[in-house]
Amino acid sequence: MTLKRFVKLILLIVTPIIIGAVIWSVRLYVGISERIQNGWFPPPIEIYAPGIKLQAGQYLAPESFKQELKDQGFIERQRSGPLQESEFEKLDLESCQRVLPEEIDPLAKDCYLIRPKKPADLVAVVISIDASLKQLYSGEPLSPTSQVSFRPTLLAQEFEGQLMSRKYSPLSAFPLLCLQGITAIEDKRFLEHSGVSLSGTLRGVYGLITGQRELGGGSTITQQLVKNYFLTSERTISRKATEIIMALILEAMVDKDTILENYLNVIYMGQNGPFQVRGFAAAAENYFSKPVEKLELHECAFLAGLLNNPGRFSPFRKDPSPGLQRRERVLEKMLENGFITDRQKQIASSKPLPKRTTDDEIQPAPYFIDAIRKDLRAKGVDLEQGIRVFSTIDLRAQKSASKALNSALNDIVNRHETLKIKEKGGQKLQAMVLSADIKTGQVIALIGGRDFRTSPFNRAIDAHRQVGSIMKPIVYLTALETLTESGTPYSPMTVLTDEPWTYKYDRQSWSPVNYDEAFRGPIPLFWALKNSINVPTAKLGISVGLESIIDTAKRIGVTSPLKPFPAITLGAFELYPMEVLTAYLTIARFGSRVQTKLYTRVETLDGRLILEPRSEQDQVLSNDKAAQLVGMMKNTLASGTAQSARAWGFSHTAAGKTGTTSDSRDAWFAGFTPNVLTLVWVGYDNNNKHGLTGASGALPIWSLFMRDYLKGTENLDFQWPETVEAVDVSKSEIMEIVGPELWEKVPEKTELVFPVGER
Template sequence: MKVKKKTSPWNKKKTLFQRLPGFLIKAGLFFLLITAGLTALYLVFLTKGMDKRFAGRLWDIPSKIYSDITLLYPGQALNPPLLLEKLDRLGYRPVSGTPSRPGEMRFSKTSLEIYLHKFHSPFHEQKSVSVWVGLKDYRVTSITRSDMDTKGALLELEPEVLMLYYGPDQERRQLISMGQLPQHITHAVLAAEDHGFYNHHGVEIRGILRALFTNLKEWEISQGGSTITQQLAKNYFLTPERTLSRKFKELLITGLLEYKFDKDTILEMYLNEIYFGQEGPVSINGIGEASRFFFDKAASDLSVSEAAVLAGLIKAPNQFSPHRNIERCTERRNDVLAAMHKNGWLTADLLQEEKARPVKPAAYRGYHQQAPYFMDYLTRQLTSLYSRETLSGEGLSIFTTIDTEVQSAAEKALKKGLERLEASNPALKRKDPGESLQGVVIVMQPKTGYILAMVGGRDYSISQFNRAVQARRQPGSAFKPFVYLAALDQYTPVSMLDNSPQTFMVNGQPWTPKNYYAQAEPMISFRNALAQSQNLATVNLAYGIGLDRVTQIARAFHFSVPDDPYPSMALGTLEVEPLSLARAYCVFAADGVLPFPLSIREVADTDGKTIESRHATIERLITPAKAYMMSDLMQDVVRDGTARSLKQLGVNWPVAGKTGTTNDSRDAWFVGYTPNLVTLVWVGFDNNDSIKATGATAALPIWADLMKALPQYVSGEWLPLPPGIERSDICADSGETAREGCCPRVREEVFLSENRPRTLCRQHECSSQLEKVWNGIKKILPNF
C-alpha cells in the first residue's frame, strides 16, 4: 500500500504564486479585449452621431432683421443729427482726412464724404466705393461716386440690422469658406494655435506629453496640448467640463475628424466655430462674425495686423480683447506676428511694418434692439410664416419697411411730448411707471402701406403692450371724416347742416349730444362743420344719410362695427386699433385705395436668394375724386379748424388731417398726412383716466415735432387734381354759383363733377350792368 505524500502549506502557496502571472496576463488580455470592444462600440456610436450631425445643418445661424435702405438724392433736405446717428449705427467712423477705407466718413456743412461698406441683398447691390455728397443749407446739391465718370443720381445707404432672431445657444456667426479668406488670415491662426497643423494627424505628441506632465503634477486638467482638430472636437461636440474622460472622448473624436475630413475642411469648420468673445448675452463665434464685430469689415478685407489680432484672441478672448485692454491686445498681436515670421509667413520688413501699426477696433456699441414694438409686431407675422427653428437656425435675411430715421424721430417726439404734457399739468404724472401717460406713433407710406415707424408705448422696458396694434380705443372726432365721406353723394361742401341742440331717442332713452363749444352757429356749412368738428351737425348729417350708410362705409374701411348702428358712432364711440385708423386715412392720400399694412419687403436665404417677397396689396374703396374731396376738406381742419395751431408749431407746408378727442378727454388723437406720409399720434392712459387735454393740445404738438424732424419727407407739393373734380366760384352767403359782379363775397370751392351747383345765386341778382360795375368797385375798394 502506497502512502500519499502530503503537500506542505509552503508548497501550496508556491503553486498559487507561480500561477499568478498567467492569471494576470489573461485578465489583462480580457480587460484589453473588453476595453477595445467597448471603444469600438463607442467609436461606432460617435461615428453615427458625427454623421448625423454633419448630415444636417452644422450651426444654427440666427436670422437677421434689417431696416429699409436709405436714399439720398439731389434736392433732398436732411436732418443732420438723425443722419449722423444712422451712420454711427451702420458703423461709419468719423475721420479727419479724406475717407480711404470702407466704413470711414467725414461730415461738414458743405459735404458728406463716405466710403461705403460692401453690401448685398436681393434688391440692393452696394459696392465698396467712396462717395462725395455736396450740401448747401443741409440740402443735397450733388452726388459724385468714385466708380462713375459722371455725377450719380442718388446714393443708397445699406440697411441696418434691427434684430437677430436667436435660438437657445445665443450665438452670432457669419459662415465663411476657405476660398473667401486671404492666406495671411489662416497663417495668423496657424501661427497662434497650431503651426504644425498640416503636418500631424490631429494630435501633437510633444504638446500632449507636456500637458500630461503638468496635469498629473497638479492632479487636474489645467493645461491643454490641443491642436486645431482637438479644439474643434471639444468645442463643437463636447461639453466644457475639464475631466480625463472628456479628454479621452476628445482624442477619439479627433481621430474620427482626421479620418473623415481633409485638412482644409477641418480648418474651415474650426474658423467658423471658434469663440471670440461676448456682446452682452450673445457670443461671437467664427472669424466671419469676429471680423464684423471687432473691425466692422468682411474677413476677406482684414489686414495682416487685424488678422493677427483676431488670431491672438482665440487663446483668451476676454483677456486680449481690444475693447477691454488695447495694450495687452497689441502685445498679443505682436506675439502672433512674430510667430508668423518664425514660420516663414511674414518677412522681417513686413513684421516691423505691421507691428508699428496701432490696433484700431470698431467702436463697441453693444447690442440694442431697435424699434422693439415693431419687432414684436413683425415677429408675430414671421412666426406665422416660418417655424421658430427656421428663424433661429437657418440664417434668413429679413428686410423690413422700417425707416430708422423716421423711427428714431418718432420715439424722440413721443417721449418729448409726453414729458411736456406732464410738466404743464403735474396731475398727469404717476408714481408707478407702469401707470404713466402713454402714447402711440405710427408712420405709413399711403400708396404702398409700408410701415415706416411704429411706437407702441412710452417705454418698452416697462410695458411691452403694443398699443399700436393691441389697444382698442375710441377715435372720437378722428372718425368724423368717414361720416362726411358717406355723405358726399348727397351733400356738397357748401351744403348747410343743422347745428342746433337736439335730443334724440335711442332705444327708448333720450340722448342729447353737445358741441365742444356751446356758442356754435345753429346752421353751418358741410365744410366748416368738419373743420370745426361740430358734433351736432355731424349727428344730424348721419341721420340725414342714414346710420346704415355710415355703418356700410365703416365696414368697407375694415372697422369693427356692431350689427345695430347707434347714433353716437358718428362721433367716434366705436373702438379701433390705431394701426387700423392710420391705414384708413391712407385712402385719402392714396387716390382712394386702401393698402394692406406692410412690414416685410423681402426674405432671403443664406445665399441671398429671395424666398419671400411682399408687394403692395391695395383695395379700391372710393374714387380718386372723393379721396381728393376729403383731403381738401381736411386741409381746412389745418388751415382754419381744430388743427390750425400747426402753423404756430412751425408746420408751414400743405397738410390735411383730423383731430380727435373722446368723452372726458380719455383719448387725444391727430391723424395728419401729406402726399408721402400718413402719421398718427394717440395720447392717453391705459386705465382710461382723463388726460385733461384735446387732440389739438396733446397729440398735435407731437405730430408737429415729428414732421419737422423729417425734412426729407416734406415738400410744398399737394395732391394733383384728379378727373371728376371741378372748381367753381360760389357765393359765400348763399352757397350757390356766384353771379359775376353781383355777389359781394365770392370764394372758390371744389365739387364732385356730378353734384356741382348749377343754380346761379338767387340771393344776389344784379338788376343792371351798372350795378355789376358798382359791386366790382366795392369789392376792390370795400371802404369806398
C-alpha cells in the same frame, strides 16, 4: 468574499457603466454627424433694407447723408489709397474737382466719393450750399447721371428663432494677428491637444464644485465650439462631461482649421440691442465698423479678450476699464508667445477702445423686424427653409421716428406730475408710430414701443385699442356720400347744430357730451370736424345711419368687427393700428384703397420667388367726396385741434385728425402730407388713464417726426381731382352761421374743397 466573487461584482457594476458610456458616446457621435451633414449653420432669415436712391436736385443734408451711408453699412475711409468696397470718403472741393469730368458747381459745399459693392460703379456726389444734390456722377471713369440706386443692405438675420447679427467669413479672411490673439488668450495649445486640456478641465471642475467661477471653465476652443453650437451655457458637471466627450469626438471627425473657422463664426460676442452678435466678422462691424480682414492689432486683441465675457468687457459700459485691462492681458500673452514685439504692444496699448456710434433701437429696427416675421407666419411662409425678405423700411424715417417718440414722451412725462409719479412706480407711458408712403402703401417706419429690450410687445401691430375721435372722419365721409333730410348733398358748409341732445333706442337713451361740456349752437360741418365736437358728430352719424358708417369703415380698410351702437359715431370701438393706417391711406389717396406692405418681395436664398405682395388698388370711394373730406381735415392743422403742430416746428401742408377716448386712456393723431402718412398712439399697456389728448400726447411725436423727416423737402399742396376745386371761404360767410361767441376764432379765410361749380 473570495477574489473571484469580488471580480464578478466589479464587472457587474462596471459593465453597465461602460455599455452606457458607449451608447451615450455613439448617440453623441450620431448627433454631431447629423448636424454637420445638414450644414454647420442653419439657413437664416435675412431681412434687407432698400438701398439709398439718389436723384439730382433732391434735398441732401451733408451730415444726415453721411449718417445714412453708415446706416447702410458704408465705412468712412481713414487712410490713403483707393477706395475699397463699401467705403466712402468726404473730399475737399479741390480734390473733388480732380476726380470730376467737368467743372464743379460754384455753389458746391460738400463732395463725397462712394464705392458700393460690386458690380456697382463708383459714385461721386456734390452737395450745394442750399443742401441740394447739385451734381451726381457714376461709373469708371465718372460721367454725369440723373439718378443712382444702391443695392439693398442687410438689416438683420434670424437663426433658429434667435435674432442675430452674424456674417460668415472663411478662415483665410482673418488677419494672422487675430488668430494669434485668440489662441494666446483662449487656448495656446490648440494645435497640439486632441480637443480637451486636462489641467484646464480639472481647474474648471474644481471651480464648479467650489463655486469659484473666477477660476474659469478651462475650456479649449473645441470645447467652446461644442458649447456654443451643440449645447447650452449651463454650468453643471453633467453638461461639462458631455462637452468633453463631444469635443473629443469632434476632433476625431474634422480638422483643426474647420474647428477654428466655425468657432470664429459662431462664438457669442455681445449684444446690439435685442440682437446677438455672433462671430468675429459681425463683431468687427459692430464694434469697429469695418470688415474683419481690415482689423488691426489693437482691435484683434480687444475682440480676443471680449470672448471670455462680452458683457463685462464691453467697451460701451459706463466704466470701460475692464475691457481695457482685458485687452492689455491679451497683448501681454501675445508678447510672451513671440507673436508681437514690445514696440507693437506699446502702440496697440495706446489706442482707445471703440465708442458706440448707432442707436440699438434703430439698428437693426427690432419692432419692424418683429412685424415682418409675424406677417410672414400669418401668410404661411416656411421660416425654417432660409429666406430673404426685402423690407420697405426707410432707415432715415425709422431713426427719426424712434428719436421723436422717445424725445416727446420724455418731455410729456416730465411736464405732468401724475405721469412722473406713475413712471417712478413702474408704469411706463408707451407709444407707437406707423408711417407709410401714400403712393405705394409701403410702411417706411414702424416703432412698437419705447424700448424693445425691456418691452418687446409690438403695439404697432398687436395692440387692439379704442380709437375715439380719430375715426370721426368716417362719419363725415359717410355723410358726404349721402343726402341731407331736405334732399341736398352734404358739403363742408352744411350747417349742424351743437346743442343738448338725447337719442333713444331699444329702451335705452344716450346723451353724448362735448369734451369741454360746452355747446356752440349752429356750426358748419367742417367746423365740427376740425374741432372734434362730439354732439353734432353723433347727431350726424345717427342721421346718415349706423350701418352706413360701418359699411364705409369696411370699404376703406377696417377689418375688426363693428356693431351698430350709437357710440360708434364717436369711435367707441377697438381697432389695430394697421387698420387705422389702411383706412387713412384710403382717405389720403382720395378713396383709392391699397394694401399696406412691410416688404416688397420674399425669396429663397437661391433667389426663387416665394411671395410678392400685390400692388393693385381699388377705388372704394368717390374721389371727389374723399377730396372734400381731406380739404376739411387740412383745417384740423390750420386752425383746429392740431394747430399746435406749428409750435413744434412742423411747417408743411398737411391734413389730419386728433383722437382722444372719452376716458383719456388712448391718445391718437393721424396726419398726412401729399406723400407721407404717419399714425401715432400714446397710452398705458394696462389701459390706465393718463389724462392726455390727441393734441397733447400724440401730436408732439407726430410733429417732431414729420418735421425732421420732411426737412428740406418741397412743401407741396394736395393735387385735387378735376371734379373738385379749392375755394377760400371768407370770415364773414362763416360768421353768418356761427354765434358771436365763436367770431374771434374764425380765420380771415378758410380753404375748403367743393365740387366744381357748386360755390
